[in-house]
Amino acid sequence: MLQITNLHASVADKPILKGLNLTINAGEIHAIMGPNGAGKSTLGYTLGGRPGYEVTDGSATFDGQDLLALDPHERAAAGLFLGFQYPVEIPGVSNLQFLREALNSQRKFHDLPPLSGAEFIKLAREKAALLKMDMEMLKRPVNVGFSGGEKKRAEMVQMGILNPKLAILDETDSGLDIDALRICGEGINSIMRKPDKAVLLITHYQRLLDYVKPDFVHVLAAGRIIRTGGPELALELEEGGYEGVAA
Amino acid sequence: MTALPTRKAEDWRYADLAALEKLWPLPDAEAVTVAPGDNFARAIINKGGVLRLSLTLEAGARGAVHVLNTADTYARIEIEVTLKEGADFTLGGVQLASGEQTAEIVTTVRHIEPNATSRQMIRSVAGGTSTASVLGKVYVAKGADGTDGSQSVRAMLLDRTAQANARPELEIYADDVKCAHGCAIGELDANGLFYLAARGIEPARAKALMLQAFIAEAFDGAGEEDNLTAAAQAALEALL
Numbered sequence: 001m002l003q004i005t006n007l008h009a010s011v012a013d014k015p016i017l018k019g020l021n022l023t024i025n026a027g028e029i030h031a032i033m034g035p036n037g038a039g040k041s042t043l044g045y046t047l048g049g050r051p052g053y054e055v056t057d058g059s060a061t062f063d064g065q066d067l068l069a070l071d072p073h074e075r076a077a078a079g080l081f082l083g084f085q086y087p088v089e090i091p092g093v094s095n096l097q098f099l100r101e102a103l104n105s106q107r108k109f110h111d112l113p114p115l116s117g118a119e120f121i122k123l124a125r126e127k128a129a130l131l132k133m134d135m136e137m138l139k140r141p142v143n144v145g146f147s148g149g150e151k152k153r154a155e156m157v158q159m160g161i162l163n164p165k166l167a168i169l170d171e172t173d174s175g176l177d178i179d180a181l182r183i184c185g186e187g188i189n190s191i192m193r194k195p196d197k198a199v200l201l202i203t204h205y206q207r208l209l210d211y212v213k214p215d216f217v218h219v220l221a222a223g224r225i226i227r228t229g230g231p232e233l234a235l236e237l238e239e240g241g242y243e244g245v246a247a
Numbered sequence: 248m249t250a251l252p253t254r255k256a257e258d259w260r261y262a263d264l265a266a267l268e269k270l271w272p273l274p275d276a277e278a279v280t281v282a283p284g285d286n287f288a289r290a291i292i293n294k295g296g297v298l299r300l301s302l303t304l305e306a307g308a309r310g311a312v313h314v315l316n317t318a319d320t321y322a323r324i325e326i327e328v329t330l331k332e333g334a335d336f337t338l339g340g341v342q343l344a345s346g347e348q349t350a351e352i353v354t355t356v357r358h359i360e361p362n363a364t365s366r367q368m369i370r371s372v373a374g375g376t377s378t379a380s381v382l383g384k385v386y387v388a389k390g391a392d393g394t395d396g397s398q399s400v401r402a403m404l405l406d407r408t409a410q411a412n413a414r415p416e417l418e419i420y421a422d423d424v425k426c427a428h429g430c431a432i433g434e435l436d437a438n439g440l441f442y443l444a445a446r447g448i449e450p451a452r453a454k455a456l457m458l459q460a461f462i463a464e465a466f467d468g469a470g471e472e473d474n475l476t477a478a479a480q481a482a483l484e485a486l487l
Contacts, residue, residue: 048441048445049444049445050441071444071450072441072444072445073445073448073449073453075445076444076446076447077447082445084442084445087442088436088438088439088441088442089439090442090443090456090457090460091460092459092460092463092464093460097456098446098448098456099446101448101452101456102443102446102447102448103447105447105448105449105452106447109447141460142442158446162446162447
């Protein structure tokens with residue numbers, strides 16, 4: 001589904017990713033762990049197409065098409081969902097209006113008719129319930145006044161509604177209390193653990209992986225993947241730290 | 248005023264004088280007096296030219312004016328308000344300019360008796376090489392104690408070549424007065440735009456959504472809020 005080959009990327013002319021290789025197949029859940037500054041968030045933003053994240057070498061294909069040639073909104077329409085470490089507040093635009101616009105513009109991209117208001121509300125209600133989020137919150141402006149945990153749950157509601165093929169979730173577990181962590185973990189499983197979908201979890205900690213069991217764990221350091229293993233690698237990291245693994 | 252103003256005149260400093268010359272001499276302002284305790288509401292959509300309104304609010308009268316200012320070349324709205332005891336004035340304004348257009352809203356609010364309130368909120372959007380200006384004067388006469396006046400002026404620049412001016416002016420001769428003013432000029436939040444794009448919303452649509460949100464509060468509570476909002480949205484989409 002996602003094939004990253006020798007990816008090099010710079011931010012403000014500073015090389016961050018230095019030859020990253022990663023293949024993710026449908027049905028798989030991958031976790032990328034690594035110390036601060038390893039390039040984890042840069043990987044997410046580069047794949048999402050954030051302005052300022054410049055690819056200097058290598059390639060990334062998504063379902064066979066050149067991901068890097070697409071604009072950010074086209075990547076989303078192609079089925080890529082980027083979960084933000086710091087979801088952005090957008091005053092004055094309600095979650096429901098935002099999500100309906102987003103879903104219908106993705107549908108338009110695939111020549112599908114827009115969902116009616118009633119169909120959309122039904123879908124939103126269902127996904128909000130999955131994440132135990134009050135519909136009233138979705139009437140409020142996007143992320144404005146939401147706590148850290150509410151923002152992350154709102155992201156998962158967005159993911160449920162937009163129904164992507166591949167979700168890249170950047171530190172979805174940061175800022176979550178124990179209950180919210182479990183709710184988000186279960187949300188990720190129920191939305192994304194399907195044979196035709198895949199997930200790339202970017203995280204610092206093992207704790208999210210207790211809920212969302214990865215098939216593969218990668219260690220990212222200095223812009224490259226330096227080790228790959230199964231779920232046991234995350235436990236080893238928890239025990240010995242990144243220094244132990246990198247050594 | 249009989250002679251065409253020059254750029255030295257403060258109130259015409261940012262005007263498009265070439266366009267103004269074709270409109271000169273300007274007609275007198277429309278004068279409206281609102282009787283004591285009465286209500287007055289007006290929604291104005293200016294699609295070009297100079298529009299002038301002079302409003303006198305007698306004791307306890309309430310006036311609400313909402314304006315949308317857009318232009319092919321030059322659009323100016325001048326509003327003069329005189330408030331008597333306990334009167335209340337609300338102005339909500341939006342102006343949208345692109346290309347080489349010039350749009351401006353010029354207000355003079357005079358609190359001449361005690362305990363009157365005025366609130367002015369203006370949101371401008373300027374793209375291309377356009378200019379959007381707000382010149383707002385609040386005058387509080389001697390003895391007009393208990394005055395509460397506020398001005399909130401914000402502008403969003405879509406291009407580095409566009410220009411926004413905000414000039415609040417306070418002239419206060421009374422002691423017990425509350426007069427607040429704030430102005431801010433900025434650009435659309437790049438993080439917000441990327442966030443919308445990352446969810447699949449096209450760039451032009453993402454900008455329109457954020458701008459709609461930016462201008463919306465100026466029309467909050469307007470009698471013709473829906474009409475004004477629809478007209479502003481259409482103008483916004485044409486502008487992007």
